[in-house]
Amino acid sequence: MRVDIELGINGSRSRFAVEPDERLVSTLRDRAGLTGTKQGCKIGECGACSVIMDGKLVPSCLVLSASADGADLLTVEGVAQDGNLSDLQQAFVAEGAIQCGYCTPGMLLAGEYLLSRYQRPDTAQIKEAIAGNLCRCTGYTKIVAAIRKTAKKRSLVKSSAQGR
Amino acid sequence: MKCTVVGKRVERKDARAKVTGETIYPSDRSREGMLWVVAVRAAHPHARILSIDTERAAAAAGVVRVLTARDVPGENAFGIQFHDMPVLCSDRVRYLGDVVALVGAESRRAARQAAALVAVDYQPLALLTDPEQALDPATPALHPGGNILHEVHFHKGNISVGFQKSAVIVERSYQLPMMDHAFLETEAGLSYFDENDVLCVESCGQYIYRDRKQIASVLGLAEEKIRVSAEMVGGAFGGKDDITVQIQLALMTYVTGRPAKMVASREESIVAHSKRHPASMWFKTGASKSGKLMAVEARFLSDTGAYASLGGPVLNLMAEHAAGPYLVPHVKVDGHVVYTNNGFSGAFRGFGCTQACVGIESQMDLMARALRRDPLAFRQANVLHQGDAAGLGYEMKTAVGAEPTIRAARAGKLYRQRRRIKKDRTHVSPSLAPFIRRGVGVASQMQGLGLGVGIEDQAEVEVVLGPGGAVRVKVGTTEIGQGAYTAYAQMTAERLGVPLEQVEIVGADTGTCPDSGATTASRTTYAVGNAILLAIAKLEQRRSAWAAQGTGRENLSARANFTVPTQDRQLGDGLPHLLYSYGTHVVLVEVNTLTGEISVEAVEAYLDGGRVVSPLGFEGQSEGGIAQGIGYTLFEEVLLDRGRFLNTNFDTYILPSSKDVPTAIHTVPIEVMEKSGPLGAKGISETCTVGVAPAILNALEDAIGIRFVRLPVRAEDVILAREESPHES
Numbered sequence: 001m002r003v004d005i006e007l008g009i010n011g012s013r014s015r016f017a018v019e020p021d022e023r024l025v026s027t028l029r030d031r032a033g034l035t036g037t038k039q040g041c042k043i044g045e046c047g048a049c050s051v052i053m054d055g056k057l058v059p060s061c062l063v064l065s066a067s068a069d070g071a072d073l074l075t076v077e078g079v080a081q082d083g084n085l086s087d088l089q090q091a092f093v094a095e096g097a098i099q100c101g102y103c104t105p106g107m108l109l110a111g112e113y114l115l116s117r118y119q120r121p122d123t124a125q126i127k128e129a130i131a132g133n134l135c136r137c138t139g140y141t142k143i144v145a146a147i148r149k150t151a152k153k154r155s156l157v158k159s160s161a162q163g164r
Numbered sequence: 165m166k167c168t169v170v171g172k173r174v175e176r177k178d179a180r181a182k183v184t185g186e187t188i189y190p191s192d193r194s195r196e197g198m199l200w201v202v203a204v205r206a207a208h209p210h211a212r213i214l215s216i217d218t219e220r221a222a223a224a225a226g227v228v229r230v231l232t233a234r235d236v237p238g239e240n241a242f243g244i245q246f247h248d249m250p251v252l253c254s255d256r257v258r259y260l261g262d263v264v265a266l267v268g269a270e271s272r273r274a275a276r277q278a279a280a281l282v283a284v285d286y287q288p289l290a291l292l293t294d295p296e297q298a299l300d301p302a303t304p305a306l307h308p309g310g311n312i313l314h315e316v317h318f319h320k321g322n323i324s325v326g327f328q329k330s331a332v333i334v335e336r337s338y339q340l341p342m343m344d345h346a347f348l349e350t351e352a353g354l355s356y357f358d359e360n361d362v363l364c365v366e367s368c369g370q371y372i373y374r375d376r377k378q379i380a381s382v383l384g385l386a387e388e389k390i391r392v393s394a395e396m397v398g399g400a401f402g403g404k405d406d407i408t409v410q411i412q413l414a415l416m417t418y419v420t421g422r423p424a425k426m427v428a429s430r431e432e433s434i435v436a437h438s439k440r441h442p443a444s445m446w447f448k449t450g451a452s453k454s455g456k457l458m459a460v461e462a463r464f465l466s467d468t469g470a471y472a473s474l475g476g477p478v479l480n481l482m483a484e485h486a487a488g489p490y491l492v493p494h495v496k497v498d499g500h501v502v503y504t505n506n507g508f509s510g511a512f513r514g515f516g517c518t519q520a521c522v523g524i525e526s527q528m529d530l531m532a533r534a535l536r537r538d539p540l541a542f543r544q545a546n547v548l549h550q551g552d553a554a555g556l557g558y559e560m561k562t563a564v565g566a567e568p569t570i571r572a573a574r575a576g577k578l579y580r581q582r583r584r585i586k587k588d589r590t591h592v593s594p595s596l597a598p599f600i601r602r603g604v605g606v607a608s609q610m611q612g613l614g615l616g617v618g619i620e621d622q623a624e625v626e627v628v629l630g631p632g633g634a635v636r637v638k639v640g641t642t643e644i645g646q647g648a649y650t651a652y653a654q655m656t657a658e659r660l661g662v663p664l665e666q667v668e669i670v671g672a673d674t675g676t677c678p679d680s681g682a683t684t685a686s687r688t689t690y691a692v693g694n695a696i697l698l699a700i701a702k703l704e705q706r707r708s709a710w711a712a713q714g715t716g717r718e719n720l721s722a723r724a725n726f727t728v729p730t731q732d733r734q735l736g737d738g739l740p741h742l743l744y745s746y747g748t749h750v751v752l753v754e755v756n757t758l759t760g761e762i763s764v765e766a767v768e769a770y771l772d773g774g775r776v777v778s779p780l781g782f783e784g785q786s787e788g789g790i791a792q793g794i795g796y797t798l799f800e801e802v803l804l805d806r807g808r809f810l811n812t813n814f815d816t817y818i819l820p821s822s823k824d825v826p827t828a829i830h831t832v833p834i835e836v837m838e839k840s841g842p843l844g845a846k847g848i849s850e851t852c853t854v855g856v857a858p859a860i861l862n863a864l865e866d867a868i869g870i871r872f873v874r875l876p877v878r879a880e881d882v883i884l885a886r887e888e889s890p891h892e893s
Contacts, residue, residue: 019273035192036185038398040348041430045814048348076185085183093179096780099788100645101182102189102348102398127822134814136346136399137645139787140822141829142780 005069009034010078016065024060024068025049028075036076036105040134047133050106051075057113059132076105079112087153088112091146099137106133111147119155123148169658170843173779176650177669178396178643189398190368191352191427198354198423199228199268201409201416202275204282205436206257206264209505209807210306211286213255216264221281226274229420230282231266236415238384242407244374244510245737248307249471251382251411257286258306258470259507260809261436268416268424291505291807295444295467298502306470306503313468314476316483316736318497320557326459326494330450332534333459338447338523339874341801342467343440345512346819349398350433355413356423362675364391365414368398370405370642371682372674378407379414390414393673400644401792402511405684406438406473431812438473438510439802441466441501443482443519449527455537457493457546460555462486462523464499466509473510475501477619480739481516481612487555488524489566489610489746490546495555505807511684513792514854517611522875525607525858529865539862540579540748543608544570554740558731562743563846565772565836569748570608572770572834578604578750579768585752586866599758602765603867607855608748613847614687614728616738621728623691624678627656627699628721635660635667637696640680641688642672646849647781648688654777655693655842659700678723686745686847689777691728693842698724729840743838745851746772749790753863757886760879764794764860766828773848774838786831786852793856795820798876 002017009032016031023042028034028051037060040046044059051060052074079086085093088111098104107130114121114129121129126147127140135143181187218230233240233254240254241247253262265282269275290304297303298311305311327333353367363385369375369392376392383390397404409426416424428436443466450459464482468475479501486497512518532542548554550564573579582604589597615621626638637656643649649669657664670676680692702722731742752766769786776782799818803810811817837844857875865871870885 029192030194034185035188038189038349039191039427040350041814043430043813043815046348076183080184085180089183092183093175096173096176096179096784098176098179098182099647099784100348100397100399101178101187102645104182105185108183123827127827131821131823134346134348134819134821135788136348136401136792136819137788138784139789139791139825139829141787141825141827142784144822144827 003066005066007068008072010075018065020066022065024063024065027065028060034075034077038102038105047106047110048103050109050133052109052113057110074109076108079108088146088150091150095142095146095149097138097142097146103133103135107135107143114147115151115154120151165843167658167843169654169664170777171775171779174650174654174664176647176780177653178649187396189349189396190366191349193354193366194425195354195356195423198425199270199416199420200272200275201412201424201426202267202279203263203412204265204267204279206260206262207284208257208286208288209260210289210291211257212289213253213257213264214285214287217283218265220283221267221278224274224278224281226270227267227278228270228422229268231415231419232264235419236382239381242378242382242411243472244406244474245476246472251415259505260807261507266412266416268420293504293506293807295465295502295504298504299500311503313472313501313503314479316479316497316499318483318495318556321494323459323461323494323496327450329452330458331453332531333448333450334527334530334534335448336526336530336873338445338526340443340519340522341875342442342507342509343512343796343800344434344802344817345401345403347399347401347403350428350430351404351408351437352427353409353413354423354425355417357417357421362389362391363414363417365410366393367410367413368404369394369407369410370400370644370684372640372672373679374682375407375410376674379411382411383414383418391675394642395672397642397644401513402515402684403437405511405682408437430814434802434812434817435809438508440512441468441475441478441509441519443467445519445523447523447527449531451531451535455535455542455545457490459494460487460492460524461496466499466501467504467506468501469504469506469508471508473508475509477738478516480736482520484556484612484740485517485520485610486524488521488528489548489608491548491552492555506804514850515685517609517850517854521607521609521854522858525855526861529862530871539606540570540574556735556740558733558740562840563774563836563838565746565834566608566610568834568836569746569770569772572832573606573748573750573768576750576768578752578766599756601755601757601867603753603863605751605859605861605863605866606748607859607862609851609855610744610746611686611851611854612741613685613690613743613745614741615685616741617730617734619738621681621691622725623680623695624723624725625680625692625695625699626678626721626723627696627703629703630719633662633666635662636670637667638670638677639692640672640677641683641692644683647778647784650781651689651777652692652696656696656700658843659697686850687728689845689847690841691726693845695724695726697842698726743846745846745848747851747855749855749859751859751863753860753867755864755867755882757868760882762798762864762877762879762882764826766826769831769852770834771831771848771852772834772836773851774841774846775835775844776833777845782833782848783831785849787829789853790829790856791820791825793853794825796875797857797860798878801876
């Protein structure tokens with residue numbers, strides 16, 4: 001018995017017939033073909049499967065697809081606009097925040113989520129924000145730096161816009 | 165030599181695709197009509213198999229095929245050094261990761277459900293879980309050759325004379341845990357027959373050509389009929405050096421003719437793949453009153469678990485690095501590596517050096533303390549230089565950067581200002597301040613580069629000059645995250661004088677790339693880099709010959725093969741090395757004596773891997789190596805109870821998170837140029853993690869006066885040790 005659901009993924013809506021116990025990460029990867037969302041532990045510990053669902057960061061391995069019916073999702077594939085990297089993506093590239101890259105999609109979305117809530121997070125806040133996303137390669141240093149630089153850049157843009 | 169591309173902070177070649185989610189990893193691959201494959205693994209860590217009944221599983225909905233040992237057409241065994249691991253067990257299982265059947269089904273769900281229906285009748289056998297017991301010849305053998313996989317016995321000088329000449333003698337035993345690589349992407353891959361009837365395996369291995377050879381022998385197929393690729397992989401650290409899913413996939417496709425996909429669950433991954441060897445070590449070391457190292461004696465007992473993997477070479481490297489980067493006249497090392505039913509262990513970043521370094525660098529600190537000497541000055545006074553005799557007696561013939569790393573560390577901020585930094589409590593609340601202790605610790609290390617004497621260590625590459633100045637470099641090594649492809653591209657651009665953007669690295673596919681050897685042993689920048697430069701030299705020769713004849717050619721390609729040089733005399737498999745990388749770590753730890761919590765507050769890493777090709781990659785390796793070292797020292801231990809794994813996912817196997825690794829990491833390149841290296845480069849990917857654990861242990865003693873000799877050191881260990889300590893403060 002399948003459950004029919006509708007998901008808004010990166011701005012476009014699609015329908016899926018999912019198993020009742022199917023997890024969102026599987027729907028995204030196996031049905032929608034969006035393999036940018038990774039799976040590392042399936043118990044919500046590693047954060048590789050993080051997506052933004054209705055404005056909140058969630059581990060998609062712990063979300064039942066059936067319960068996500070109607071939700072709006074942002075996955076890593078939706079971060080760049082028309083082939084242009086977002087400022088956070090650019091910062092990840094420039095700072096060397098990527099090694100094997102398997103944690104990168106989840107890290108990016110955790111970073112985006114943080115920056116959607118705080119204009120100028122300090123290092124402790126950044127570390128807290130990505131504490132649910134494990135990275136085995138980088139030691140996190142350059143990921144923290146990339147998020148911090150992006151926050152700074154965004155708030156400068158904002159304040160200069162306000163000053164005008 | 166001045167470089168314009170090498171040494172520049174360029175972005176990784178693969179960063180853009182990775183940041184958009186476009187990069188296809190082994191677990192992302194799929195193909196029309198593919199089967200999902202699930203392995204049925206042993207239900208007992210040691211048992212005789214009386215029968216395997218696949219009937220119910222085979223009849224289950226969606227199941228296409230259930231394979232057992234009878235379906236293996238060729239040799240039912242594989243392994244890097246010895247073919248001792250069964251592909252599919254028929255008579256006996258030796259650890260919980262052993263595979264007795266493979267289920268291929270139309271969906272992953274169907275495959276999983278059917279796997280539970282495979283009925284195996286086991287007769288449990290006596291477990292061997294204590295490595296000491298494995299040394300007893302009366303213990304029933306896990307393998308035909310007995311339970312001792314390998315032993316080493318080295319004696320240089322005269323160890324008793326060494327101790328007679330010592331004013332200070334320190335003796336300690338150390339216990340080191342089994343550690344999981346915890347690559348974020350579990351073992352995964354896809355297999356299929358292509359239109360030319362070639363069996364393709366797109367997977368996650370660290371050496372595609374060796375994988376192909378092993379698949380061929382299991383299937384009884386010619387190697388040319390098999391194509392193995394592993395371009396982008398989600399982390400490995402040595403844990404994907406042994407074959408994981410490759411043979412299982414190939415076998416399913418071979419038998420059914422269908423494409424097949426496998427992705428290990430995390431629980432399965434932690435049970436099934438190799439680990440860092442758990443080891444017990446005993447060290448006795450002595451130094452003269454004037455602070456000269458006189459004697460290092462070490463005994464190792466390493467547990468390789470159920471299968472050999474690289475247990476022998478890992479023990480060899482423990483022995484090779486037992487005396488550290490120091491000049492020691494009298495050295496005696498004895499070691500055994502034994503079989504048990506404790507999972508199995510193999511290659512892991514550091515490869516034996518990690519273990520040995522915990523011992524010797526703890527000893528160095530204890531001796532410095534007993535002699536009332538500055539710990540770095542003590543190391544500096546005893547450090548190896550080029551031309552000196554190494555611990556096992558052979559000459560250090562290539563560039564030795566140990567001393568410069570120590571010198572730089574001594575001049576660094578953390579070490580110079582350690583007394584002030586230790587007292588600093590400005591960052592903690594006044595109520596907590598009385599409970600805070602800080603300490604600074606150091607460790608120096610060396611790490612053999614390449615596979616060592618007696619193991620074929622070659623890299624072949626092809627460089628192709630295309631139209632419009634495009635350059636393609638075909639290499640057989642895998643991009644497992646380390647950033648080597650970017651370093652290859654930089655060296656290519658540097659030597660050819662073309663912009664970096666024009667260089668494309670085509671990687672890790674036996675169908676298109678030559679055999680560049682294994683992606684292991686800190687070897688690829690050095691070995692592949694040298695091969696690239698040789699190929700370019702050939703191209704330029706040809707180009708000038710064409711020019712002399714007045715003819716031009718747009719498409720030109722050259723292959724070159726580089727053999728990693730070794731010492732002349734072999735002391736064991738892969739023993740010793742000719743080339744080493746070096747490093748000194750300085751670590752600041754903070755201990756909350758109320759809760760026992762330990763936090764690493766700052767690390768300075770002074771690393772010599774010759775010329776730095778890719779600074780972002782160099783720093784990234786260092787930072788990640790430090791994080792892994794923190795994990796090894798403070799968090800990680802695969803726990804086994806009677807051969808059964810207790811912590812098989814990240815809720816119980818704890819990895820360092822962003823909050824456990826300091827942002828204050830300062831990596832300083834100490835570039836001692838290696839003449840035989842490509843543009844003076846060697847490698848860095850292991851030495852950057854090796855010294856971290858002992859540096860933390862030394863910092864802990866500096867902070868709270870307690871010498872920890874067992875890893876990992878957890879908060880509860882701090883509390884318990886302080887309760888027992890006479891110096892409790």
